[in-house]
Amino acid sequence: MSDVKELIKNKIEATPFSGNGSLQALLKTGLQVLEQEGIPTVKHEEWKYTRIASVLNKNYHYAVEKTGVSKTDVDVVRLPGYESANELVFVNGVYHAELSKILSPKDELDILTLSEAVKTDYKAIVDKHLGHSAQYHKDGINAMNNVLAYEGLFISVKKNKKLSNPVYCYYINDARSAKILSQPRTLIHVGANAEVFFVEEEITLGTDDSFINRIAEIVVEDNAQLHIYKIQNEDSHSNCVKTTHIRQIGVSKVNSVTLTLNGGMIRNNLNFILEAPGCESHMYGLYCVKGETHIDNHTIVDNVQPNSFSNELYKGIIDEKATAVFNGKIFVRQDAQKTNAYQSNKNVLLSNEATVNTKPQLEIFADDVKCSHGCTVGRLDEEALFYLRARGVGEKAAKALLLYAFAGEILDKIELEPIRKYAEEIIAERLDFDL
Amino acid sequence: MSEMLTTLEQTALSEYKYGWVTNIEADEAPPGLSEDIVRFISAKKNEPEWMLEWRLKAFRQWQKMEVPRWSNVSYPDVDFQAIKYYSAPKQKKVLNSLDEVDPELRATFEKLGISLDEQKRLSGVAVDAVIDSVSVATTFKTQLAEMGIIFCSMSEAIQEHPELIKKWLGSVVPVTDNFYSALNSAVFSDGSFCYIPKGVKCPMELSTYFRINAAGTGQFERTLIVAEEGSYVSYLEGCTAPQRDENQLHAAVVEIVALDNAEVKYSTVQNWYPGDKEGKGGIYNFVTKRGICSGINSKISWTQVETGSAVTWKYPSVILKGDNSVGEFYSVAVTNNHQQADTGTKMIHLGKNTKSRIVSKGISAGFSHNSYRGLVKVAPNAVNARNFSQCDSLLLGDKCGAHTFPYIEVKNNTAQVEHEATTSKIGEDQIFYCNQRGLDTETAVALIINGFAKEVMNQLPMEFAVEAQKLLAISLEGSVG
Numbered sequence: 001m002s003d004v005k006e007l008i009k010n011k012i013e014a015t016p017f018s019g020n021g022s023l024q025a026l027l028k029t030g031l032q033v034l035e036q037e038g039i040p041t042v043k044h045e046e047w048k049y050t051r052i053a054s055v056l057n058k059n060y061h062y063a064v065e066k067t068g069v070s071k072t073d074v075d076v077v078r079l080p081g082y083e084s085a086n087e088l089v090f091v092n093g094v095y096h097a098e099l100s101k102i103l104s105p106k107d108e109l110d111i112l113t114l115s116e117a118v119k120t121d122y123k124a125i126v127d128k129h130l131g132h133s134a135q136y137h138k139d140g141i142n143a144m145n146n147v148l149a150y151e152g153l154f155i156s157v158k159k160n161k162k163l164s165n166p167v168y169c170y171y172i173n174d175a176r177s178a179k180i181l182s183q184p185r186t187l188i189h190v191g192a193n194a195e196v197f198f199v200e201e202e203i204t205l206g207t208d209d210s211f212i213n214r215i216a217e218i219v220v221e222d223n224a225q226l227h228i229y230k231i232q233n234e235d236s237h238s239n240c241v242k243t244t245h246i247r248q249i250g251v252s253k254v255n256s257v258t259l260t261l262n263g264g265m266i267r268n269n270l271n272f273i274l275e276a277p278g279c280e281s282h283m284y285g286l287y288c289v290k291g292e293t294h295i296d297n298h299t300i301v302d303n304v305q306p307n308s309f310s311n312e313l314y315k316g317i318i319d320e321k322a323t324a325v326f327n328g329k330i331f332v333r334q335d336a337q338k339t340n341a342y343q344s345n346k347n348v349l350l351s352n353e354a355t356v357n358t359k360p361q362l363e364i365f366a367d368d369v370k371c372s373h374g375c376t377v378g379r380l381d382e383e384a385l386f387y388l389r390a391r392g393v394g395e396k397a398a399k400a401l402l403l404y405a406f407a408g409e410i411l412d413k414i415e416l417e418p419i420r421k422y423a424e425e426i427i428a429e430r431l432d433f434d435l
Numbered sequence: 436m437s438e439m440l441t442t443l444e445q446t447a448l449s450e451y452k453y454g455w456v457t458n459i460e461a462d463e464a465p466p467g468l469s470e471d472i473v474r475f476i477s478a479k480k481n482e483p484e485w486m487l488e489w490r491l492k493a494f495r496q497w498q499k500m501e502v503p504r505w506s507n508v509s510y511p512d513v514d515f516q517a518i519k520y521y522s523a524p525k526q527k528k529v530l531n532s533l534d535e536v537d538p539e540l541r542a543t544f545e546k547l548g549i550s551l552d553e554q555k556r557l558s559g560v561a562v563d564a565v566i567d568s569v570s571v572a573t574t575f576k577t578q579l580a581e582m583g584i585i586f587c588s589m590s591e592a593i594q595e596h597p598e599l600i601k602k603w604l605g606s607v608v609p610v611t612d613n614f615y616s617a618l619n620s621a622v623f624s625d626g627s628f629c630y631i632p633k634g635v636k637c638p639m640e641l642s643t644y645f646r647i648n649a650a651g652t653g654q655f656e657r658t659l660i661v662a663e664e665g666s667y668v669s670y671l672e673g674c675t676a677p678q679r680d681e682n683q684l685h686a687a688v689v690e691i692v693a694l695d696n697a698e699v700k701y702s703t704v705q706n707w708y709p710g711d712k713e714g715k716g717g718i719y720n721f722v723t724k725r726g727i728c729s730g731i732n733s734k735i736s737w738t739q740v741e742t743g744s745a746v747t748w749k750y751p752s753v754i755l756k757g758d759n760s761v762g763e764f765y766s767v768a769v770t771n772n773h774q775q776a777d778t779g780t781k782m783i784h785l786g787k788n789t790k791s792r793i794v795s796k797g798i799s800a801g802f803s804h805n806s807y808r809g810l811v812k813v814a815p816n817a818v819n820a821r822n823f824s825q826c827d828s829l830l831l832g833d834k835c836g837a838h839t840f841p842y843i844e845v846k847n848n849t850a851q852v853e854h855e856a857t858t859s860k861i862g863e864d865q866i867f868y869c870n871q872r873g874l875d876t877e878t879a880v881a882l883i884i885n886g887f888a889k890e891v892m893n894q895l896p897m898e899f900a901v902e903a904q905k906l907l908a909i910s911l912e913g914s915v916g
Contacts, residue, residue, distance in 0.1 A: 045505065334833060349848030352815070360854070362839040367830035367860045374855040377813075377845045 005034060005140075007062050007181065008147055021118050022127040023150040029131075030146030033138065040139045049325040049357045050296045052141065055239045055265045058209055060181035067091045069174050069205070074099050077170055077203045079231070081418030085168045085199075088153075092174055093182030093212070095153045103165045110156040114187060117154035125189050126154065129219045133245035136271055136300060141241050145183045145215045152185030159191030159221065166197035166416060171214060173238070176206030181213070188218040192250060195225040197416050204238040209264075212240040222250030222276070229419055230268070233261040233426065236291055243269040248279040257413050259423055260287040260295050261430060267296040274336075277305040283312045286410035288430050290319035300329045301343075303336035312343040315410055317403055317431070318354040326358040328373065334365045343373040348380060348406060400433040407431070464521035470494060473621050476521050480590050480624070483597065493610040493620030500614045507806040507838055508775040510746050513684055513719065518653040520622040575639065584668075585630040586641055589657050592628035599630060603661050607690040607727045607754070615686040616723040619655045623688070626657035631666035631697075640896050642671040653684040660690070662697035664730065669700040671899055682710075682745060686721045695730030695757065700738070702895050704903050707743035709910075714773025714802070717745025724751035725781075728760030728789075736763040737780065738894040740903040742910040745774060750808065752781035755789035755817075762791040765891040767903075769910045770803030770835070779809035779826075779840075784817040784850070793824035796888050799835035800911055806838040813850040820850040828858040829887055831880070831911065881908045 009031075017027065039056055040047040069091045078087070086109060089099035095113065102111065118126050130149065134142055157163060173180045190196055204210040220226050228244070240263070246254055258268055272281045287295045301310045316324045330341045347356045360373040380402055388398035407427050414420035428435045464475055473494050477487040502512070579586050585596060593600050610620045627643045643658065662668055672689075685707060693699050701724075710717025720743075726735035737751040753762030764780035782791035791811065799805040807826045828837035839856045861883050869879030885892070885904055892900050 337833070347845075349845065349850070352848050354846075354848060356843070356845045358843045358845075359841060360839075360856070361841070362828075362856060362858055363836065364828070364830065364838065364858050365836045367833045367835070369830075369858060369860070371858040372856060373839070374853070375841075375843060376854070377843060377850060377852040379848050379851075 003059060004039065004056050004144070004181065007060065008034065008144055011062050012147065017150050022130055023114060023118060026131045026146045026149050029134070030143045030149075033134070033143035034140045034147065037138060037140045037143065040141065044139065046137070046139065046298065046327075049323075050265065050267055050294065052241070052265070052267070056211060058179055060209070060211060061178045062181050067096070067174055068176070069096075069099065069172055071099060073172070073205060074170065077172065077201070079168055079199060079201060079419065080422045081166070081416065082168060085166045088167065088169045090169065090171045090184045092172070092180055093184045094151055104163055108158055108161040108163055109167070110158065112154055114152045114154050114185070115150045122154060122156065122189070125219065126187060129189075129217060129247065130187050132247060133215060133217055133243055133271065136245070137243060137269065141213060142215065142243065145185055145213050148183050149185045152187065155186060155188045157188070157190045157194045157196045160193045161191070162195040163197070166199060169198065169200045171200070171202045171212060173202070173204045173210035173212060174206065175204050175208035175210040175237075177208070179209045181211045184212065184214045186216045188216065190218065190220045190224045190226050192221040193223045194221075196227070198226070198228045199416065199419055200228070200230045202232065202234060202238065202240055204234055207235075207237065209237045210239065212238075212242070214240065215243045215245065218244070218246045220246065220248045220250065220252040220254060222252065224250065224252045226252070226254045227415060228254070228256045229414055229416065230258045231423070232259065232263055232266055234263045236262070236264050236293065239264040239266070241267040241269070243271070245269075245271045245273070247273045247275055248281065249275045251276050251278045253280040255282045255413065255415070256284065257410065258285040258297070259410075259427075260285075260289060261426060262289070262291070263293050263295070265294045267298070269298045271300040271302070272310065273302045273304065274308040274310070275304050277307045279305070279308045281308070281310040282413070283310070284410045284413045285314035286316070286407055286427070287314075287324055288317045288407060288427060289322040289324065291322060292320070293322045294325075295322070296325035298327045300331070301341060302331045302333070303339045303341060304333050306335060306337045306339065308336065308339050310341045313410065314345045315406060316345075316347040316356065317350065317407065318347060318356060319350040321351070321353045323355040323357070326375070327361065328359075329361045329363065330371060330373070332364045332366050332369050332371060337366050337368045339366065339369045339371070341369070341371045345375040347375075347377045348403065349377065350379070396432065397434075400431050403431045404428060404433040463519050466519045467516045468518070468520055468622065472520050476622055476624055479521060480593070482593055485597075485601065486593055489605070489610070490621050493617050494622075496611045497614070497617035497621055500617055503614050506748050506777040507804070507808070507840070508746050508748060508777050510682070510719065510775070513682075515618075518684055520653060520655070521624050579637075582635055582638070583632040584635060584637055585628065587628055589623070589626040589628050589659070596628070596630070599661065600628070600659070603690070603692055604659055605690075607692060607725050608688050608723050613723060615721045616688050619657060619686050619688045619723070623655045623657040626659070626687070628658075629660045629668065629670065631662045631668045633663040634665045636666065637668040640669050640671055642673070644673050653686065656687045658687070658689040660699055660701070661692045662694060662699045664695045664697060667698045669896060670702070671896060672701070672703045673706070682717060682719055684719045684721070685744075687723070689722070689724040689751075691726030691735055693726065693728050693730060693733035693735050693760075696732045697730060698734040699726065700736045701726070701751070702899055703739040704899055704906065705739065705741045705743050705747070706906055709743045709772065709774050710745040712772050714745070717774070718743065720744035720747045720749060722749040724749065725754070726752070726762075727754040727756055728762060729756050730760070731757045732759045733757050734761040734763070736765070736894070738765040738891065739767070740891070740895070740906065741766065741768040741776060741778060742906045744776070747774075747776040747778055749778045750780055752783070753791065754783045754785065755791065756785045758786040759788045760786055761789070764791075764793045764795070765894045766795045767798070767888040767891045767907070768796070768805055769798045769907060770800070770805045771910050772801040772803060774803040776804070777806040777808055779807045781810040782812070782822060784811075784813045784820040784822070787816070787818045788820075789817055790821045793822070793826070794890055795826040796891055797826070797828040797837055798831065798884060798887070798911065799828065799837050800831040802834045804836040804838065806840060807856075808840040810842040810844070811852055811854070813845045813847050813852065815846045817847050818849050820847060820852075822850075822852045824854040826856040827887070828856070829884070830858065830860050880911070884911065
């Protein structure tokens, strides 16, 4: 455990980053929290079901500078529809402009590093929003990333612009010669009346272990629309903690879909902070896992202002020795009257060795609200199976059909055509379903 | 309806009607906790050596443990050295019949509405009353003894049935289970013991009444119920405490064992003093309740109506070990003013075809906070386990909070687990409907709340149901309009 702490400290000492700005402040408090809190154990309520320490306690390298990743490596990992997409490539946690491709003009999409951004007009935005997620995650994992935030990227989607080219982000860990730890950091600002699609994917090259500890903080202004899709389909030696922290500071709409198929230990933190009255948030998740994959989805919806609407639906199909964890929190603050917040988590267990730990949680301080949550764990409906079999559908095909239908509800929420098709294909393949 | 109206009117005048102090001479231990106090308590009760050893073991464990802080409640730390761990109403001689009980003590029970005489003759409920942790009277003992049922105080059971106590005490809630159960194991001064022999259906409701009377004391009672093969018992528990500015600690342990085909129904109406309107005083109610369905087809059912206590911290649980066993939990928790409640249940499915059902209704008013915290766990071997949980919260007023923390852990794919929860306030249209039909708002709210809680109230034995309905109205008095 101390290895990771040492690694971060050595890195700071090797390339000192000094000054008095918000990035430096974040670095300092990050180091403090890392020292005080350390890497969370299962005694930490937020990490009760996920043994992060054992995954982090490997001799990782923190190799930002040395990358042998070439354009041909990137070609392999591209997602469908890339021809018309802006592609941002991060290698071992750091943005690489020469591997990336920006199609949108600068007055629509502006990209620069955080240490550059604080020297421009963006300073006010960075100062105000960078590091906000730390309030919701007081642990060494979040702190570790804060320490190195100055290497992060600032993305501005300009106001009144509806981006016709989606933004694909590839986070590549190059573990071909060593175990790699990376800590990508992004701050995304979506201006008023803007609309943008983000698609995010993590990829590990090589067969060694990798760990991505990623934080994306996103600020959404008035009347803006954000669509954010994540596809997690890695090898079993790839681990990650991904924090997506979305502040809706204007009346806005955000759609999030997270698909998980493969990986080692995956932890997704998805936070929605609804800071303006009348926000709308949709969060969908599908985890279709097998092997020994451990998928942990932690979500927070924090209703600060009145009249907001949030809907959350996470579905899981868990096979073999896989484990799924779900923790959905809904906070309704005292001022957030007339909040409507719904949450649902449905799980199908396919094997006797699979495990589900779910905890849908409501904390409500306002009285005029409608909140509900529900969760189910079970196997396939015997009657539905019987119905299909009675009509001549083979057992295997019937099961696949039912499972695909179960998953389809989430896949339908992806509005980006090529990505939805791709998602349908990989899920159908996983479930042995003939499209 | 008119009865409910008058109840509300009456209770508008009386704030906490159980808040008197009885002037009974008490036999007390000095405040503080040490091995000597544990020895003192044990000696006072004339306990055998093995019991003292058991207590000391618990005490030593307790010293190593830390105060749990995970619950969603906040209160100043309890000073465990400022509490008196033993306070017994003084009795000069051994009693042969109820008539010999201190008249003042009996007057106390009459005020409580459980006149021992009356209980004995009319309602057919056998009562074991515990004041300041010492059992003072047990009614109907001889009648029960004829059927082989043992219903007596824990101290008596330790003297007279040591083999049963040795076998079962601590078998469901081990000494080291948690901070407060360890404390209880070390210092419990009395409680009730109930043993239902094989094949016996207990013909009457058994009941315990707890009351904290002396100032500066903590109450630590211990209840143990053992239901042998094919037996049945319904057990009631009620509690009150006087009004005091200080906070008093109540840390009880209840253990239930149900063997093959046995059924135990445990109902609680908890009405400890909740503190005044500013949140001053009141009882800290940190209770460990657990039952084990160790035999096949056995059933344990918890029903609770929680209206009192400043801080409640309580999770009646069932371990479903026997195949086809059933666990149930029905709860209404009402918090008003500055009360805090963190309550729920644990259903641990171990055996095949085990079923559990959880219905929890939380009502928060004033500045109070009401949390449901529950665990449903399905072990790898619990084939065909079935659980249904429902937790609904009702908020009255915009200064209170309702929280839900359900933990669901499933390790078997044949399990079917469902959980649903809702939070809302009373609809204006519902109130309007009642107003239109001539009910004032307060009556309308009482009516709606009773409807909201009906599913749980229906589980209570008759005489408790009436009391519980009134308690609901009292607790929420003044919180509307």
